Amino acid sequence: xxxxxxxxxxxxxxxxxxxxxxxxxxxxxxxxxxxxxxxxxxxxxxxxxxxxxxxxxxxxxxxxxxxxxxxxxxxxxxxxxxxxxxxxxxxxxxxxxxxxxxxxxxxxxxxxxxxxxxxxxxxxxxxxxxxxxxxxxxxxxxxxxxxxxxxxxxxxxxxxxxxxxxxxxxxxxxxxxxxxxxxxxxxxxxxxxxxxxxxxxxxxxxxxxxxxxxxxxxxxxxxxxxxxxxxxxxxxxxxxxxxxxxxxxxxxxxxxxxxxxxxxxxxxxxxxxxxxxxxxxxxxxxxxxxxxxxxxxxxxxxxxxxxxxxxxxxxxxxxxxxxxxxxxxxxxxxxxxxxxxxxxxxxxxxxxxxxxxxxxxxxxxxxxxxxxxxxxxxxxxxxxxxxxxxxxxxxxxxxxxxxxxxxxxxxxxxxxxxxxxxxxxxxxxxxxxxxxxxxxxxxxxxxxxxxxxxxxxxxxxxxxxxxxxxxxxxxxxxxxx
Ligand code: NAD
Numbered sequence: 001x002x003x004x005x006x007x008x009x010x011x012x013x014x015x016x017x018x019x020x021x022x023x024x025x026x027x028x029x030x031x032x033x034x035x036x037x038x039x040x041x042x043x044x045x046x047x048x049x050x051x052x053x054x055x056x057x058x059x060x061x062x063x064x065x066x067x068x069x070x071x072x073x074x075x076x077x078x079x080x081x082x083x084x085x086x087x088x089x090x091x092x093x094x095x096x097x098x099x100x101x102x103x104x105x106x107x108x109x110x111x112x113x114x115x116x117x118x119x120x121x122x123x124x125x126x127x128x129x130x131x132x133x134x135x136x137x138x139x140x141x142x143x144x145x146x147x148x149x150x151x152x153x154x155x156x157x158x159x160x161x162x163x164x165x166x167x168x169x170x171x172x173x174x175x176x177x178x179x180x181x182x183x184x185x186x187x188x189x190x191x192x193x194x195x196x197x198x199x200x201x202x203x204x205x206x207x208x209x210x211x212x213x214x215x216x217x218x219x220x221x222x223x224x225x226x227x228x229x230x231x232x233x234x235x236x237x238x239x240x241x242x243x244x245x246x247x248x249x250x251x252x253x254x255x256x257x258x259x260x261x262x263x264x265x266x267x268x269x270x271x272x273x274x275x276x277x278x279x280x281x282x283x284x285x286x287x288x289x290x291x292x293x294x295x296x297x298x299x300x301x302x303x304x305x306x307x308x309x310x311x312x313x314x315x316x317x318x319x320x321x322x323x324x325x326x327x328x329x330x331x332x333x334x335x336x337x338x339x340x341x342x343x344x345x346x347x348x349x350x351x352x353x354x355x356x357x358x359x360x361x362x363x364x365x366x367x368x369x370x371x372x373x374x375x376x377x378x379x380x381x382x383x384x385x386x387x388x389x390x391x392x393x394x395x396x397x398x399x400x401x402x403x404x405x406x407x408x409x410x411x412x413x414x415x416x417x418x419x420x421x422x423x424x425x426x427x428x429x430x431x432x433x434x435x436x437x438x439x440x441x442x443x444x445x446x447x448x449x450x451x452x453x454x455x456x457x458x459x460x461x462x463x464x465x466x467x468x469x470x471x472x473x474x475x476x477x478x479x480x481x
Contacts, residue, residue, distance in 0.1 A: 002033040006179075006203045007186035008042070009049035010196025015204070016041045021176055026092035026323045027314055027362045035179045038204035043171075043212035046200040050142040050169040051218050053197030058139050058167035065165055066116035071192035072185075073109050080106065083153065083184055085315075090178045091152050092322040092363075093277050094314045105157040105185075108445050112161025115466055119166060130480030137470040139167035140220035140244075144213050146206070146234065148226045149325050150280040150385075152178035156185055158445070158460055159223050160199060166469040168221070171200045173210050175226075177326055179203040206230060217241045221469065224248070225282075228454050235457070246458030246468050248282070249451060250383040251411035254404035255285035256426075258397065258417035259293035265438060266416040267301045270389075273414065273440040275309055275367055278321050279387040280329075282455075283412040283434070283441050287380050288391050289400050295393045299371070303348055306367045306389070312358055323363045324386060330363040333386035337368060340379040345390065346372040375403055383409065397422055401429050410452025414440060433459070 003020070005012035014020075015036035022031045036042070057065070076083065080102045087098040124133040145159040156172055163170050174182035179201075186201035202209060206226075214222060214237045222245035224234050231247040238245050255273065257266045273285040290298045314322035324330040334353055341347065350368030353359075365386055373379060373390040380390060394400050404413055413432040417423060423437055433450040434443065443449050443461070450459025458468050 004033050004035050004180065004183055006036045006038070007183065007190060007199070007201040008046045009052075009200065010190070010194075015039065016045070021203070021205070023090050023178070023180055024326070025089050026325050029361045032089045033180060035183070035203040038202050038209040040209070040212045042202060042204070043209050043216065046171045046202045047142060047213065047216045047218050049197035049200055050171050053169045053195055054141050057169050057195065057198050060167075062116040062119060062165060062167070065167065066113035068189070068192050068194050069109055069113040069161060069164060072188040072194070073106055073113070075188040075191050076102070076106050076109070076185075079184075079188075083181065086180050086184055087153055088314045088322075090180045091149060092314055092325055094319045094322050096317065097277060098314075101151060101154050104154045104442070104445070108154065108157045109161040111445055112165045115162070115165050119466075119470070126476070128478065128480070131476065131478045134475040134477060136473045136475065137166075138473045140469065140471055141168065142219055143168040143170050143469065144219045144222045145170055145172045146210055146213075146222070146224040146226065147172065147174050147182065149175040149178040150277060150282075153181035153185070155225050156182045159225075160185065162466050163223070163469045164199065166466065168469055169198045171202060171213060171219070173202050173204070173206075173213055176203070176205045210234075211237060214238055214243075215240060219243055221245065223458075223460075223468070225460075231456065246460070247456040248449065248458075248460055249411075249454060249456045250385070250409060251282045251284065251451065251455055252286045252381065252383050252407050252409040253283055253412040253414060253432075254407070255288045255414040256400045256404060256416065257288070257290045257294060257298055258400070258415075258419065258422060259291045260418050261294065261416035262418070262438070263294060263298055263301060267298065267305055269414070269416070269440040270302055271305045271309075274389045275306065275321055275387050278324055278365070280325065280385050281441075283443065284385070285389070285414060285440070286384060288389055289394050289403055290391065291397075291400070292393055292395045299348070299391060302389075302391070303369055306349055306369055309367050311354060311364065311367065321367065321387060324365055325363070327363055329386070330365055333365055333384060333388060336379060336382065336384055336386075337370070337388055340370055340373065340377060340390070343377050344372055344374070345370040345377065345379065348391075350387070375406060381407065397425075401426060405429075405431050408454045411455035412436065412441070
């Protein structure tokens, strides 16, 4: 088993207390590596390093900062196949998807570097003679990035690229289940010669070292992607220092199919937006609403397409779906489906963990479709984050809009129709941060990814995402006598 260090102040180090946590391959339960389990003193060490590095880094011209990022990109590109396999080993998604995650990682960092010559401020006419007013865009200082396990490479890259190009230094704390891909990002930046302390990757448990980092008053901005529960705890702790933050939290995306929809298209996207990454995507189709006229035909075709999914070894090129990320996550999905069944849901497909040949070890759940669900059931309101798809019939368009909006979440929503008026009304009335019409994701990284209600605060990507890593400084300048 590999003993991996973490990256603090330009060095590969162990936790000061000497503790470690193991990283387990979810497809076979083998221990892949052990990483440091940090505590408060490690958190302080990382934040101090990031503070030391802050002014020199912010003082570099942005094109020089971009050059470091692009050098790291070169290392990632040269090593992409190995890194995709690291994603598979710690997270369990099929290799095909992991390769896509590495491509997106490389793309996002390259995209961040493109901002080098585009960070601009404002110049305003002043009230007095021989005076001017400047509004500068300046970095926050030290940014804390807390990232989840479902995209262990691309979510850290999404955050550190924009944080670094805007002149911040970063402490990255990846999820304890999947720290290896984030450490690989640290390694690429290390090889690129990034000055010590500019990027620090600290491993350990969220409630332990994560909470310590959140409470540290030297952290000037927090960007977190993860669950609503953790987001609430982090927001409450950040309030202690009034630290600004961005939270990208869970989702419960409605997937609406109207009578006139192209059913082939709708079925294809319903499958990919539910079963990609074993259903562990914040934008996943979590509840499918189908209009009465096409309900029967859609259900038949959807069932056939989902039945055809091949579940198994993520390294097999023919595999469509891998395991859940951990035993806890598997059990959570299983309990949710059991409660739905007890409330009257009828299992059309799956409905239980996978057992038998090929599934003896690892955290396998069968692709599942549930019928006879009602809107008041838990399965229509709580995020499943697994390969489980409840189907519900509706008759009127307005009813579908009301069902979609009946959620504590507000991240992504899907609509399949060719009716221009209904598309426009849905864009107006569906209260979600991201609406996909006749297509599914992935989202474009130069657009904006943000959720309403409990799905979050702030957002990632594009110009609006970049803005989050900058604060404004207003300068009143007099050059008169
Ligand atoms: P999680 O909330 O358990 O962990 C996210 C990160 O926060 C981890 O690094 C964790 O260690 C840290 N953390 C947890 N509790 C903390 C605390 N009290 N203080 C400081 N840090 C703490 O999330 P997860 O289980 O890894 O991810 C799954 C969730 O993420 C799902 O709900 C999913 O919808 C959501 N997600 C959202 C988006 C989005 O863009 N909106 C993208 C991916 C995943």
